[in-house]
Amino acid sequence: xxxxxxxxxxxxxxxxxxxxxxxxxxxxxxxxxxxxxxxxxxxxxxxxxxxxxxxxxxxxxxxxxxxxxxxxxxxxxxxxxxxxxxxxxxxxxxxxxxxxxxxxxxxxxxxxxxxxxxxxxxxxxxxxxxxxxxxxxxxxxxxxxxxxxxxxxxxxxxxxxxxxxxxxxxxxxxxxxxxxxxxxxxxxxxxxxxxxxxxxxxxxxxxxxxxxxxxxxxxxxxxxxxxxxxxxxxxxxxxxxxxxxxxxxxxxxxxxxxxxxxxxxxxxxxxxxxxxxxxxxxxxxxxxxxxxxxxxxxxxxxxxxxxxxxxxxxxxxxxxxxxxxxxxxxxxxxxxxxxxxxxxxxxxxxxxxxxxxxxxxxxxxxxxxxxxxxxxxxxxxxxxxxxxxxxxxxxxxxxxxxxxxxxxxxxxxxxxxxxxxxxxxxxxxxxxxxxxxxxxxxxxxxxxxxxxxxxxxxxxxxxxxxxxxxxxxxxxxxxxxxxxxxxxxxxxxxxxxxxxxxxxxxxxxxxxxxxxxxxxxxxxxxxxxxxxxxxxxxxxxxxxxxx
Numbered sequence: 448x449x450x451x452x453x454x455x456x457x458x459x460x461x462x463x464x465x466x467x468x469x470x471x472x473x474x475x476x477x478x479x480x481x482x483x484x485x486x487x488x489x490x491x492x493x494x495x496x497x498x499x500x501x502x503x504x505x506x507x508x509x510x511x512x513x514x515x516x517x518x519x520x521x522x523x524x525x526x527x528x529x530x531x532x533x534x535x536x537x538x539x540x541x542x543x544x545x546x547x548x549x550x551x552x553x554x555x556x557x558x559x560x561x562x563x564x565x566x567x568x569x570x571x572x573x574x575x576x577x578x579x580x581x582x583x584x585x586x587x588x589x590x591x592x593x594x595x596x597x598x599x600x601x602x603x604x605x606x607x608x609x610x611x612x613x614x615x616x617x618x619x620x621x622x623x624x625x626x627x628x629x630x631x632x633x634x635x636x637x638x639x640x641x642x643x644x645x646x647x648x649x650x651x652x653x654x655x656x657x658x659x660x661x662x663x664x665x666x667x668x669x670x671x672x673x674x675x676x677x678x679x680x681x682x683x684x685x686x687x688x689x690x691x692x693x694x695x696x697x698x699x700x701x702x703x704x705x706x707x708x709x710x711x712x713x714x715x716x717x718x719x720x721x722x723x724x725x726x727x728x729x730x731x732x733x734x735x736x737x738x739x740x741x742x743x744x745x746x747x748x749x750x751x752x753x754x755x756x757x758x759x760x761x762x763x764x765x766x767x768x769x770x771x772x773x774x775x776x777x778x779x780x781x782x783x784x785x786x787x788x789x790x791x792x793x794x795x796x797x798x799x800x801x802x803x804x805x806x807x808x809x810x811x812x813x814x815x816x817x818x819x820x821x822x823x824x825x826x827x828x829x830x831x832x833x834x835x836x837x838x839x840x841x842x843x844x845x846x847x848x849x850x851x852x853x854x855x856x857x858x859x860x861x862x863x864x865x866x867x868x869x870x871x872x873x874x875x876x877x878x879x880x881x882x883x884x885x886x887x888x889x890x891x892x893x894x895x896x897x898x899x900x901x902x903x904x905x906x907x908x909x910x911x912x913x914x915x916x917x918x919x920x921x922x923x924x925x926x927x928x929x930x931x932x933x934x935x936x937x938x939x940x941x942x943x944x945x946x947x948x949x950x951x952x953x954x955x956x957x958x959x960x961x962x963x964x965x966x967x968x969x970x971x972x973x974x975x976x977x978x979x980x981x982x983x984x985x986x987x988x989x990x991x992x993x994x
Contacts, residue, residue: 453738454574454788460871461583463590464878469597473556475854476601476885479892480611481549485904486541488930490770491612492905496933498528498544498613505936514924514932514945520655522700524548524615540937541613548613551621555610555777556597558624562631562751563596563781564589569634571745574788588873595874596784599731602880603776605724605769607888615654616770622651623754624777626663630750631781634676641685648693657697659761659774664690666753674746708766717767721759724772727798727880731783731790738789747785754778787873795876803862806883810855810890817851817894832898837980839901847893854889858882902981905934908988911977912958915990916941921954923947926963927988961987970994 486492496513500506511518511525518525528544535543566572567589576582583591600606609616625647633640651660667686671679697703721729732755739748758775762768819828820841833839861882865875891899901907908931916922921942924932932945935958942954949957949968957971967973975990 452571452573452575452742454572454785456574456583456588456788456873457577457871458581458583458587460788460873461587461591462872463587464594464598464872464874469594471857472601472881472885473553473597475857475889477549477553477556479850479889481545482542483896483900484541484545484892485900485906486613486933487899487903488905489928490614490616490930492930492933494524494612494614495528495541495544496929496937497525498532499540499933499937501525501529502532502540503937513929514936514943515947516929516932516945519701519704521615521653521657521697521702523650523653524618524655527618528613545613548617549611551617552610554621555624556600558621558628559600559777559780560593560597562624562628562777563784564593565628565632565635566747566750566781567592567785569746571742572747572785591873592784592787595787595877596781598874598877598881599728599783600777600780602727602877602884603724603780604726604884605773606776607884609770609773611888614770616773618654619651619656619659619774620777622647622654622656622660623663623758623774625650626667627751627754627778627781629682630667630670630679631746633671633674633679633682634746635678637678637681640682644682644685644689645692648689649696652693652697652702653700655702656761656774657693657702659757659771660693661690662757662761663754664693666757670746670749670753673744676746679746707764710766713763713767717763720767720769721772724769725776725779727877728776728779728783731786732779734789735782735786739785748782751778751781755782787876790876798876799865799879802879802883803866806858806879806886807862809883809887810858813887813890813894814851814855820898835981836898836902838907839898839980842897847896851890851893854886854893858886905931905979906938907981908977908979909934909938911980912939912988912990915975915977916956920956923949923952923954923957924959925949925952926960926965927958955993957991959989959991961989967991 486495493513497511497518500513501508501511506512508526511522527547531543531547532540568585573585574583574588610620625643629640629644629647648660648664651663664686668683668690671682671686674680735748736743736752742748743752755775755778758771761774762771765771816828816832819825820832821843823829861879865879916939918940919942921944922935923944924935925945925948927945932943935941935943944952944954949959949971959967961976970993971991972994973989974992976987977990978987
């Protein structure tokens, strides 16, 4: 039964985005942050610490550890980072470990484009045929929607920082995008679909998300069994095999663990997080579900909707985890793209003007602060920076400035192009949000990278400890978080014990929190008080030693 479609698309609206412009935008989004950036605190630095522990021989491959504390979940991301560190010894270890994850993010962008392309080619997704012709051709229409899906993903605020980290969630993101692509391309690409499906769910489980892999596999079985395409139904044995492999591969890696944590405030906090984290895809995706509600069981709606629901429910059950919510962004962008043929001109104009003012103001803010750090004017802004980052010394470099100028000029050209006479392409409503996010990331990773490295890494803490601790000394630190232990091991080159209590350790030195509820054991003497220079309050670490 052919149901009426809400998409009314003339031929001129299906013009694709120029390939050079799309590739340049992707490069401006992926490349900044790969070079010159230190591993930042918390998950980014912790994951790098596990990778470095393997590469430097501090821990075996089957049990990566930081200061004796073993990693939890899937081990594949740590193996991948360690392999690149060992294979590229001429590069800085943090850069070498970051390269495969940058490639993974590139793969996510490409897979979202191809997944939307194949979904838009299905019969149920086609626009209305005009009585006298002139409607969009199927291939052009699919490419225009695929461009919109890619722009929606780049514009997603939740992907901006988490998508550029060196964490297992990046491989999970790649696995989800690969799964969505496999189901989307099933009617058109038999061999590629089978390979993608066979890799996606085991990759997701080996990266620490076996429950998500199992849920996607079971949901995919239900969709595939009811598909109108014979090629998709032939995918059932492969889907069963991939689901079984995902369930099995997690066992030797200790991937199965109880992570459900839900309290009374979780739904409210989760909803507030989702409002900005999934912007601008979530309002477009809701509009898609409403306008295409008669088609919700068709592939172009059901496939991305399945992946979105699995990721969002997982995030809610994990106490509103933003990293689990990130897995919803690729299918959400695909779902959002099908709203583009049904948007009214007023909505599109509102998105454009909001993007122009918001991102232009943000770029101006970064430029003014950069001028303050380099020239001392305005003096109050420089004083604010030095107050928050005590001890920071601004430095000048030509290449970041040149890249920032080129990015800002490209933004001005994009704004001029969009606000002129170009009103017809389907993807027009998302080009300014995507360009604005890419510009913000580029400026942050060029103009603001030195101060961000100073504020977000643990290098300043290590530098303050270095004069007080002999090189290669054994240090007990059972109270410190993993990201601090990773910095002490990799940057400080000390032998760190993060498991043994002070009453039992053999290390002559120890680091404890100044506000620790545990009393100092007998026989230990305070040697110094150190903290990261960007800590606003508290955060002091007491260096102690045995007399």
